[in-house]
Amino acid sequence: MIKNTIDRKIFIVIAYTTIIFTSMICLIPFMLVISGSISNQASIYQYGYSIIPKSISLEAYKIAFLSPDEIIRSYANTIGVTVVGTSIGLLITAMTGYVLSRKDFEWRNKISFFFYFTMIFNVGLVPWYIICVNFLKLNDTYFALLIPFVLNVFYILVMKSFMSSIPQAIHESARVDGANDIHIFIRIILPMSKPALASIGLFIALGYWNDWYTSFMFISNKDLFSLQFYLYKVVSGAEAFQQLSSVVGVDPASIPTEPLKLAMTVIVIGPIVLLYPHIQKYFVKGLTIGAVKG
Numbered sequence: 001m002i003k004n005t006i007d008r009k010i011f012i013v014i015a016y017t018t019i020i021f022t023s024m025i026c027l028i029p030f031m032l033v034i035s036g037s038i039s040n041q042a043s044i045y046q047y048g049y050s051i052i053p054k055s056i057s058l059e060a061y062k063i064a065f066l067s068p069d070e071i072i073r074s075y076a077n078t079i080g081v082t083v084v085g086t087s088i089g090l091l092i093t094a095m096t097g098y099v100l101s102r103k104d105f106e107w108r109n110k111i112s113f114f115f116y117f118t119m120i121f122n123v124g125l126v127p128w129y130i131i132c133v134n135f136l137k138l139n140d141t142y143f144a145l146l147i148p149f150v151l152n153v154f155y156i157l158v159m160k161s162f163m164s165s166i167p168q169a170i171h172e173s174a175r176v177d178g179a180n181d182i183h184i185f186i187r188i189i190l191p192m193s194k195p196a197l198a199s200i201g202l203f204i205a206l207g208y209w210n211d212w213y214t215s216f217m218f219i220s221n222k223d224l225f226s227l228q229f230y231l232y233k234v235v236s237g238a239e240a241f242q243q244l245s246s247v248v249g250v251d252p253a254s255i256p257t258e259p260l261k262l263a264m265t266v267i268v269i270g271p272i273v274l275l276y277p278h279i280q281k282y283f284v285k286g287l288t289i290g291a292v293k294g
Contacts, residue, residue: 037061037262044258060259064234064267071267073223074230079271081145081226082208089150089204090197097159098185103168112160115153132218144218145226149207155200162196163189209271231264 031051036044040055047054065071100108100115138144166189174184190197215229225233235257 033262033265037259037266039259041256041259057256057259060256060263063256063260064231064263070222070225070230071227074225074227077142077145077224078209078227081142082205085146085149085208086201086205088146089152089155090201092151093155093159093200093204094190094193094197095185096156097163098189100156100160101163101166102171112157115156119153129217139218140221140224141218142224145208145211145214145224148214149204149211152204152207155203159193159196159200162193166192209268227268231268235261235264 028051032049035051035053036049037060038056038058039049039053040057040059043053043055099105100112102108132138132144132148136143136147138147170188170192171184174188179187210228211226212228212232215224215226216232219225219229222230
């Protein structure tokens with residue numbers, strides 16, 4: 001009994017030490033980003049990045065918020081597209097996964113293979129662009145930001161795997177009680193699938209939140225710019241001005257391109273950092289169950 005207690009204490013010490021060490025490894029890059037965003041460009045050139053800034057300057061944030069109306073509008077565009085797209089994407093993913101997980105659906109294996117086939121063979125960028133622009137007329141519309149990430153085959157297969165783990169007896173008992181497929185899906189399957197929904201929802205939301213490429217491809221109206229694309233244009237403009245600084249007689253070190261990149265990172269990741277702790281328990285459980293049942 002005494003030996004068991006000692007072993008447990010040793011295990012706890014080792015476990016907590018490992019967790020603290022791993023947490024510090026993950027935290028240091030985030031601290032470097034924050035420190036670099038409030039550092040002076042010249043000090044970064046001279047000393048490099050450090051956890052404690054050598055010289056504090058908020059010039060990067062001043063440049064980032066030179067046009068507050070534009071950044072607020074870009075934030076609103078991204079938040080709106082993320083919320084709407086994640087909701088629609090989760091609904092479609094859950095409905096498709098539920099149908100494919102039903103053992104009484106005769107064509108479920110064939111349709112699953114059809115979905116899986118599209119993951120292996122992709123049509124490529126040019127046909128995708130032609131369909132979106134020439135046929136669907138998505139250019140310079142919110143649908144160009146919304147539609148490309150609504151459906152993801154991998155998420156459908158994960159949802160199918162998760163819902164297949166729900167005992168078939170639950171379906172049968174619900175049918176005995178007179179429930180139809182819609183009632184079973186809404187009142188039973190969805191509440192039991194919260195871990196998978198939270199995990200996939202987070203992935204879909206991150207896809208929308210971090211997307212800049214669709215704006216680059218389809219959007220020319222600055223009122224429709226996503227946050228990521230707007231910040232990309234700001235950083236690109238600062239870098240271009242820095243390259244021309246020697247021509248116009250300006251010291252390149254006075255243009256805070258490096259702190260500006262890190263300040264943009266801080267601006268972008270804020271909402272995701274605040275959201276993740278609330279869904280972490282569902283996120284971990286959903287990934288674990290989906291992986292075991294895959």
